Amino acid sequence: MDIKSLFRARQTVIEMLGDRGYDITEPLEVDFEEYKEMFHTDKIDIHIVNETREIFIKFLTAFKTKPNYVRNLITEIKTEVFTKPKTNLVIITISKPNNTILKIKNEYEDIEFFWLNRLIINITRHQYVPLHERLDVKKIPEIMEKFNLSNIRQLPLIDRNDPVCRYYNFLPGEICKITRKNKCSGISIIYRLVK
Numbered sequence: 001m002d003i004k005s006l007f008r009a010r011q012t013v014i015e016m017l018g019d020r021g022y023d024i025t026e027p028l029e030v031d032f033e034e035y036k037e038m039f040h041t042d043k044i045d046i047h048i049v050n051e052t053r054e055i056f057i058k059f060l061t062a063f064k065t066k067p068n069y070v071r072n073l074i075t076e077i078k079t080e081v082f083t084k085p086k087t088n089l090v091i092i093t094i095s096k097p098n099n100t101i102l103k104i105k106n107e108y109e110d111i112e113f114f115w116l117n118r119l120i121i122n123i124t125r126h127q128y129v130p131l132h133e134r135l136d137v138k139k140i141p142e143i144m145e146k147f148n149l150s151n152i153r154q155l156p157l158i159d160r161n162d163p164v165c166r167y168y169n170f171l172p173g174e175i176c177k178i179t180r181k182n183k184c185s186g187i188s189i190i191y192r193l194v195k
Contacts, residue, residue, distance in 0.1 A: 006059065007035045009092065009119035010044060013057055016167055019124065023050050047081065054084040060093050067100050074108060088169070092116055112169065123163055132164045135175040135191065143175065143191055158192035170194045 014028045028046060030038065038044050046057040056077055060070075070091070077089055088110045093101070096115045105111045123129055135143070140152060149155065158165060158176055170176055176192045 003036060003039055004032070005116060005120050006039065006044070006061070007032055008121075009116050010035070010046075010059070012119045012122045013046065013090070013092070015122050015125075016119075017046070017048060017055065017057075019167070020055075020169060022048050022053075022055060024048060049084065052084065053086040053088070054082055055088040055090065056081055057090045057092065060091060063095050065093060065095075065097075065101060067104060070101060070104055071107075074104070074111065086110075088112070090114060092119065112166070114166070118163070122167075124167055129164065130178050130180040132168060132170075133177045133179070134168065134170060135177045140175065147191075152193060155191055155193040157195045160194050165194060 011029070014024070017024060017028075035044070044059050046055075048055050058073065058077065060073075073091075074089065078087070089108075090112045092114045094116050096117070097113050102113060105113055124132070143149070143155075144152065147155075152175070155175065158170075160166075160170065160172055165176065172194050174194045176194055178190045178192060180188050180190070182188065
C-alpha cells in the first residue's frame with residue numbers, strides 16, 4: 001500500500017465533503033509529514049457532525065476485507081459513533097471492493113463504498129468535467145414548465161453510479177443540473193434525472 005495514495009485520497013475526500021455542503025469547522029487538511037503520523041497512530045478517519053447531519057469516513061487499510069468484518073464495523077459505527085438521525089457512512093477500501101462487499105451497501109441505508117484508486121484524483125476538478133449541481137426541489141416546477149414536461153421522468157437520465165453522481169452522492173429521483181462551458185457556443189445548461 002502506498003501511503004502517498006492514501007494521503008491524496010484523503011485530500012480528495014476533504015474536498016468532496018466541502019462540495020457536499022458539510023460545514024467543516026476544524027481544519028482537516030494536513031501536510032504529508034503530519035499525515036504519516038496520523039496514519040501510524042490509526043487516526044486517518046474523518047468524522048463530521050453538523051447541526052442536522054453527520055458523516056463518518058472510514059479508511060480500511062487492509063488489502064483483504066471479509067464481509068462479516070465490514071458488517072460488524074458498520075454496526076459498531078452506527079451504534080457507537082453516530083449521534084444524529086441523518087447519517088452517512090463512507091467506507092474506502094484499498095483493494096477494489098468485490099461483489100459480496102458491494103452487496104452489503106444494499107442492506108443498509110446511507111452507506112457508500114469507494115475504491116481508493118478512484119479518489120486519488122478529484123475528477124470534479126478536471127477541465128473536461130462540467131459543473132454538476134443538485135437542483136433545488138423548489139425549482140422543479142420551473143424546469144417542467146420551461147421544457148413543457150408533463151412528468152419529471154421525461155428528462156434524460158444519469159445513472160446514480162456515474163462517478164460524478166457518486167462524488168456528490170446524488171440520489172435517485174433528484175435532478176442534476178449540468179453546466180458546460182464551450183469556447184465556441186458559450187455556456188449550455190442541461191438537466192438529468194438521477195436513476
